[in-house]
Amino acid sequence: MxxxxxxxxxxxxxxxxxxxxxxxxxxxxxxxxxxxxxxxxxxxxxxxxxxxxxxxxxxxxxxxxxxxxxxxxxxxxxxxxxxxxxxxxxxxxxxxxxxxxxxxxxxxxxxxxxxxxxxxxYLHFKSQLNEMKKQVGAESPNEIDEDIAVTQSQRNFICPITQREMERPVKNKVCGHNYETEAIIKIIQTKYKQKKKARCPVVGCDNGDVKQSDLSIDTSLRRAIENHRRHQIR
Ligand SMILES: [Zn+2]
Structure with a gap:
């Protein structure tokens, strides 16, 4: 048939x-x-x-x-x-x-x-928007504070893995830490091959299981870093 x-x-x-x-x-x-x-x-x-x-x-x-x-x-x-x-x-x-x-x-x-x-x-998008609103609202015309603000924010621009200023930062929604996208993905993949969990590389952080699904692109931080660079060039 x-x-x-x-x-x-x-x-x-x-x-x-x-x-x-x-x-x-x-x-x-x-x-x-x-x-x-x-x-x-x-x-x-x-x-x-x-x-x-x-x-x-x-x-x-x-x-x-x-x-x-x-x-x-x-x-x-x-x-x-x-x-x-x-x-x-x-x-x-x-x-x-x-x-x-x-x-x-x-x-x-x-x-x-x-x-x-x-x-x-969507929640991630909204939280970035709210953060930006706060930043815009908090921008004080007080020039004296600017130096402190710059040093303080600069510290957050450094990836805990590469120790360099981040280009494409992601944020871990579990512990709130930021990393360079490529660097953290590499760690997760290496650990995965060893059948181990990836620890958050930030000193003192007790997040012992960093998953790729916990990471999302941190656009507001990336913008802040870009702004900061533009100021340095000037
Ligand atoms: Zn962490």
Whole structure:
């Protein structure tokens, strides 16, 4: 009988797998969008731009977070569906596409807009904005304090791993410490290969399990470092 599969059906998911990895690559584009939006929102706040513009950036950020969430859910559903088929080995391959769509829609319908406000990515964005608002509000015209402020902030610009000024700082949401992105990722990966946990390299910090998922790009710190450099060049 043509089309009838053998006892052990050969179901290849290689096309699904490659489609999945290109989908996962979309995460990178979304992260870039999130980074750029954060940058613009911070610049607007720093230069005391109008609130309307900032709130546009907040809405845009919610769009990105929502996209990110849906992409994550879609990937999860595809993985679940294909894993289930791999396990059950049905004689006839079900309609994967409609199965995925059905499950994805079920999941998507549960998404609520207000939940987006509570996602890590959005909270991180808001906290950076608030920090910038505080900085702008706290900027005193008192020149005498400036030297102390510079020395104090300069200390925070140094990566605890490389001992150099950070270029792309990330913040650990668990202990609040900053590191150079590449340097901390390298430590985590090396430890991971040794099946060990990465300790936070900041002296005196008791965070003994630094995970990549705890790190997020610290745009406001990066901007502060860039500003500080610009002042030095002058
Ligand atoms: Zn720490």
């Amino acid at each position: 043509p089309g009838r599969s053998t006892v052990t059906p050969v179901i290849s998911f290689s096309s699904v797998d490659s489609a999945l990895s290109s989908l996962k690559a979309c995460h990178v584009s979304i992260s870039t969008g999130i980074e750029v939006t954060t940058d613009v929102a911070l610049a607007l706040t720093e230069h005391e731009g109008n609130a309307e513009e900032v709130s546009k950036m907040e809405k845009l950020m919610l769009d990105y977070v929502s996209m990110d969430q849906e992409l994550e859910q879609f990937i999860q559903v595809v993985e679940d569906v294909t894993n289930q088929i791999k396990q059950e080995r049905p004689e006839q391959l079900p309609d994967v596409k409609s199965l995925v769509n059905e499950k994805f829609n079920e999941l998507k319908n549960l998404n609520k807009d207000e939940d987006l406000l509570k996602t890590d990515k």
